[in-house]
Amino acid sequence: MNKTLDPADWAAFSALAHRMVDDVIGHLSTLRDQPAWRPMPDSVRTALTAPLPETPQGETAAYEDFLQQVLPYPNGNLGPRFWGWVQGNGTPLGMMADMLASALNPHMAGFNQAPALVELQVLDWLAELMQMPKGTSGILTSGGTVANLLGLAVARHANAGFNVRELGLQGHEHPLLTVYCSTEAHGWARRAMEVLGLGNAALRRIGVDDQFRIRVDELRDGIARDRRDGHRPICVIATAGTVNTGAIDDLPAIADLCRDEDVWFHVDGAFGALAMLSPKLRPRVAGIERADSLAFDLHKWGYLPFEVGCALVRDAEAHRATFELQGNYISALDRGVIAGGLPLAERGLELTRGFKALKVWMSLKAYGAGALAELIEQNVEQAEYLARRIEDDPDLELVAPLALNVVCFRHRGNDELNREILMRLQEEGVAVPSQTLIGGRFAIRVAITNHRSRLEDFDLLLDAVKRCAT
Numbered sequence: 001m002n003k004t005l006d007p008a009d010w011a012a013f014s015a016l017a018h019r020m021v022d023d024v025i026g027h028l029s030t031l032r033d034q035p036a037w038r039p040m041p042d043s044v045r046t047a048l049t050a051p052l053p054e055t056p057q058g059e060t061a062a063y064e065d066f067l068q069q070v071l072p073y074p075n076g077n078l079g080p081r082f083w084g085w086v087q088g089n090g091t092p093l094g095m096m097a098d099m100l101a102s103a104l105n106p107h108m109a110g111f112n113q114a115p116a117l118v119e120l121q122v123l124d125w126l127a128e129l130m131q132m133p134k135g136t137s138g139i140l141t142s143g144g145t146v147a148n149l150l151g152l153a154v155a156r157h158a159n160a161g162f163n164v165r166e167l168g169l170q171g172h173e174h175p176l177l178t179v180y181c182s183t184e185a186h187g188w189a190r191r192a193m194e195v196l197g198l199g200n201a202a203l204r205r206i207g208v209d210d211q212f213r214i215r216v217d218e219l220r221d222g223i224a225r226d227r228r229d230g231h232r233p234i235c236v237i238a239t240a241g242t243v244n245t246g247a248i249d250d251l252p253a254i255a256d257l258c259r260d261e262d263v264w265f266h267v268d269g270a271f272g273a274l275a276m277l278s279p280k281l282r283p284r285v286a287g288i289e290r291a292d293s294l295a296f297d298l299h300k301w302g303y304l305p306f307e308v309g310c311a312l313v314r315d316a317e318a319h320r321a322t323f324e325l326q327g328n329y330i331s332a333l334d335r336g337v338i339a340g341g342l343p344l345a346e347r348g349l350e351l352t353r354g355f356k357a358l359k360v361w362m363s364l365k366a367y368g369a370g371a372l373a374e375l376i377e378q379n380v381e382q383a384e385y386l387a388r389r390i391e392d393d394p395d396l397e398l399v400a401p402l403a404l405n406v407v408c409f410r411h412r413g414n415d416e417l418n419r420e421i422l423m424r425l426q427e428e429g430v431a432v433p434s435q436t437l438i439g440g441r442f443a444i445r446v447a448i449t450n451h452r453s454r455l456e457d458f459d460l461l462l463d464a465v466k467r468c469a470t
Helices: 010-029 042-047 059-069 092-104 114-129 144-159 188-195 216-228 251-261 272-277 316-323 343-347 357-391 415-427 455-468
Strands: 137-141 177-182 203-206 232-239 264-268 293-297 309-313 396-398 406-411 432-438 441-447
Touching: 010 059, 010 092, 042 059, 092 357, 114 137, 114 309, 114 343, 114 357, 137 144, 137 316, 137 343, 144 177, 144 188, 144 232, 144 264, 144 293, 144 309, 144 316, 177 188, 177 216, 188 203, 203 216, 216 232, 216 251, 232 251, 251 264, 272 293, 272 357, 309 316, 316 343, 357 396, 357 406, 357 455, 396 455, 406 415, 415 432, 415 441, 415 455, 441 455
Parallel strands: 177 203, 177 232, 232 264, 264 293
Antiparallel strands: 137 309, 293 309, 396 406, 406 441, 432 441
């Protein structure tokens, strides 16, 4: 028998594939005319709990189910009025690059292949954009959480003071390894501490100032106090664009402190790091180039489709030493497919990874870094416009300073009213901001990493907020 999952009729499959491309391009080209979000009807929820298919229904029927049950009901982040959480839109070219990447289906541990060289070139380009030195190491990841985890793992290996890979953290007498971040840091920090065996109790959360930036004086005191108590400070996590308000920690001051204290300087730049692409905005995130490790997402302010994050590590040897693993089944040969070994597998946890680099590579080639910089600047200008309009409206108030591209505001009513306004905005398909708490008060949060937004979209948002408040 010669079973396969290739089409029995390649011409018919080609026609179906062309239809898929045409349909999705039609969908993307009409996003402005569609609701920002639509709830799923009960019939769709029921269909999406169907039993496991035991018999084939065919490619065309499966695609028809996608058109009816999936395509109309995403979370809305494709559209021009999606500003919830921090999610990019994706791009048509990025979509096609993902298709091409899946068609090639390369194994991205390394190997003697062009896709590996594409990723290495992309990493060099990204290090250059972040103004980190030549020779900086890196790896593309599923997103910021994993990129940040990898940075902290390298910090633990480099600064533990003992062979943490060999001895681990169990049954071995050593000082408590402490890590520092602000009270505004993203939840990845706690997860990473727990996953790495460092523990939540060793994560020192330092207070913030009235701009929601980490208090460097309190950070310095915390490190000194832990040293006096016999602990071992290993890493400071600074944030370039906090998740709540977009605040940017004083990166140069923290870099100086880490140098003086011989502590690893890690920057979580999940979305804010991409401000480095803009000469106009770069001063706001100055100091990123001094990081020992840096994490950021291309699927946020790089506008690319999920998923693609990046971890950069200044000390390439420390990066490799944290994850290097030898095995007979992956040893290099002088020639052939595995010549050169699997260097990308020595930079993270995963042996098997997909070809995320292709959409980055093609996008930078097609549009250039300058086009991305202009879009990032446009988003910041839109945030400034929205903030001005809120400040000029007696019914509305800003509840946090504008640092970059995140606007937190509320109607001057109570929390329950603001919560209802937000839900109605989403359910009516007007727009998708998200929510947070600022000073214990409910806030509507507009995080602008959207290349499809126009100024009139923000006018529409505020008009709808006032209408929903009545």
